[in-house]
Amino acid sequence: MKKEALAYLKPFREKIIHAFEELEGEESFARTPWTYRSGEGGGEMAVLRGKVFEKAAVNFSEVSGEVFPGSDGKGPFYATGVSLITHMANPHAPTVHMNLRYIETPEKSWLAGGYDLTPMGFFYDEDTAHFLKTAEEALAPFGLYEDFHQQAKEYFYLPHRKKERGIGGVFFDHYNTGQPDEDLKVWKAVGESFLPAIIPLYQRRIDQDFSEEERAMQLRLRGHYAEFNLHYDRGTKFGFLSGGNPEAILCSLPPVATW
Amino acid sequence: MKKEALAYLKPFREKIIHAFEELEGEESFARTPWTYRSGEGGGEMAVLRGKVFEKAAVNFSEVSGEVFPGSDGKGPFYATGVSLITHMANPHAPTVHMNLRYIETPEKSWLAGGYDLTPMGFFYDEDTAHFLKTAEEALAPFGLYEDFHQQAKEYFYLPHRKKERGIGGVFFDHYNTGQPDEDLKVWKAVGESFLPAIIPLYQRRIDQDFSEEERAMQLRLRGHYAEFNLHYDRGTKFGFLSGGNPEAILCSLPPVATW
Numbered sequence: 001m002k003k004e005a006l007a008y009l010k011p012f013r014e015k016i017i018h019a020f021e022e023l024e025g026e027e028s029f030a031r032t033p034w035t036y037r038s039g040e041g042g043g044e045m046a047v048l049r050g051k052v053f054e055k056a057a058v059n060f061s062e063v064s065g066e067v068f069p070g071s072d073g074k075g076p077f078y079a080t081g082v083s084l085i086t087h088m089a090n091p092h093a094p095t096v097h098m099n100l101r102y103i104e105t106p107e108k109s110w111l112a113g114g115y116d117l118t119p120m121g122f123f124y125d126e127d128t129a130h131f132l133k134t135a136e137e138a139l140a141p142f143g144l145y146e147d148f149h150q151q152a153k154e155y156f157y158l159p160h161r162k163k164e165r166g167i168g169g170v171f172f173d174h175y176n177t178g179q180p181d182e183d184l185k186v187w188k189a190v191g192e193s194f195l196p197a198i199i200p201l202y203q204r205r206i207d208q209d210f211s212e213e214e215r216a217m218q219l220r221l222r223g224h225y226a227e228f229n230l231h232y233d234r235g236t237k238f239g240f241l242s243g244g245n246p247e248a249i250l251c252s253l254p255p256v257a258t259w
Numbered sequence: 260m261k262k263e264a265l266a267y268l269k270p271f272r273e274k275i276i277h278a279f280e281e282l283e284g285e286e287s288f289a290r291t292p293w294t295y296r297s298g299e300g301g302g303e304m305a306v307l308r309g310k311v312f313e314k315a316a317v318n319f320s321e322v323s324g325e326v327f328p329g330s331d332g333k334g335p336f337y338a339t340g341v342s343l344i345t346h347m348a349n350p351h352a353p354t355v356h357m358n359l360r361y362i363e364t365p366e367k368s369w370l371a372g373g374y375d376l377t378p379m380g381f382f383y384d385e386d387t388a389h390f391l392k393t394a395e396e397a398l399a400p401f402g403l404y405e406d407f408h409q410q411a412k413e414y415f416y417l418p419h420r421k422k423e424r425g426i427g428g429v430f431f432d433h434y435n436t437g438q439p440d441e442d443l444k445v446w447k448a449v450g451e452s453f454l455p456a457i458i459p460l461y462q463r464r465i466d467q468d469f470s471e472e473e474r475a476m477q478l479r480l481r482g483h484y485a486e487f488n489l490h491y492d493r494g495t496k497f498g499f500l501s502g503g504n505p506e507a508i509l510c511s512l513p514p515v516a517t518w
Contacts, residue, residue, distance in 0.1 A: 055518075160499040160508070223512065230489035231499070240419040240490070249419065253482065253518035259314075259509060
């Protein structure tokens with residue numbers, strides 16, 4: 001499965017980088033490779049700081065080690081994935097997060113991933129509907145949308161603020177039905193539906209007018225986003241525990257946030 | 260002990276608020292009371308957003324409940340404390356954090372607290388020396404400085420960045436030697452030495468010139484500070500788990516941070 005996962009992830013990531021650069025216009029992603037500890041793998045950050053994308057990161061990583069970090073397993077592990085976040089200049093354009101991961105331990109292997117949308121104060125019904133409908137249609141052939149949507153609802157939640165992080169999306173973890181080919185199809189269906197889910201929203205929103213108050217609201221909501229990523233996010237925990245590159249792990253944090 | 264702890268905390272807090280307002284000049288602290296869940300206690304936030312203190316919070320809380328949050332105990336608990344943070348407008352002036360707490364569970368009760376200094380890129384030897392020497396002199400009568408200083412070194416540490424949060428200070432937790440009167444003296448000695456440790460630094464630094472690059476460095480280092488407070492800080496964890504007021508718990512976060 002490792003081979004198939006890697007073969008999908010790399011061109012998938014390039015397609016997203018290309019689509020974002022097209023939307024941005026002039027600026028392009030800055031790529032920074034990094035190696036993991038003593039050289040057991042590594043990754044590449046790609047960060048865009050532009051006029052449309054105030055900050056976007058589309059990262060690839062592939063690491064292995066002797067001791068699985070956290071409580072999901074023990075002993076040697078292998079993990080690879082693409083992880084993505086956007087923080088848009090325009091408050092009308094929501095933040096989006098997406099990731100696809102494949103993980104192996106001696107006892108088991110699994111696929112994981114998903115994407116979710118976080119409006120920065122503007123909840124447009126047509127945007128929410130389009131985003132979720134795209135995910136729903138992608139997962140319809142597998143009958144998995146309700147399940148994955150519910151998992152997103154539970155995962156992307158800030159208990160201390162008693163609110164969901166945004167409008168949700170789809171999320172799955174430890175996914176392994178025993179049918180690797182079918183599982184990969186599900187994983188890829190999530191990946192393939194990501195750009196169709198988000199690009200139309202950005203095309204609609206990135207040129208809308210906004211006020212200073214609306215910018216201030218966006219920065220406060222980015223603070224809530226940072227709270228989630230630093231306090232609850234499993235990727236951050238895994239990254240810190242595994243001794244990963246802090247700059248790569250924290251690429252997801254907003255360019256500016258206020259409290 | 261509860262009575263003695265409370266009797267110390269309230270005027271202690273007012274003294275700090277007064278000292279900070281004097282340094283600030285015109286602006287004063289905005290006070291916001293809050294109640295805990297169904298009314299088992301509560302607290303008061305006091306937040307100053309001024310020209311010298313870009314943001315300072317000096318909070319008091321007193322809460323009790325049926326189930327102790329976290330792993331330090333179980334069953335009913337009582338917790339009271341003063342917690343303080345500053346984020347200075349001038350990057351030459353370091354961030355300081357201080358807290359004093361008293362906690363009771365059915366099995367045990369303890370005192371906790373400390374203070375630590377986080378320079379925003381400018382490490383002035385004379386400032387570090389004054390800050391630590393003041394703590395050292397306060398704890399000399401008890402022979403506890405080395406111990407508490409070492410605990411601060413270990414606690415105020417960002418493993419993912421492999422660096423200390425700042426230059427440290429003093430920190431102690433679960434402090435109960437079985438001699439309540441002596442323990443209270445130690446606790447109060449930490450409290451009494453706080454203003455003498457920090458005020459002279461602020462008097463020296465708040466009017467120094469700084470550049471845009473230095474401001475940018477301050478905002479990046481504030482990002483690291485937010486990482487500590489959201490990912491590692493015991494107070495944040497306790498606060499979230501106990502269902503405390505998120506605004507009060509997160510008062511410590513910087514007014515603006517960048518990543």
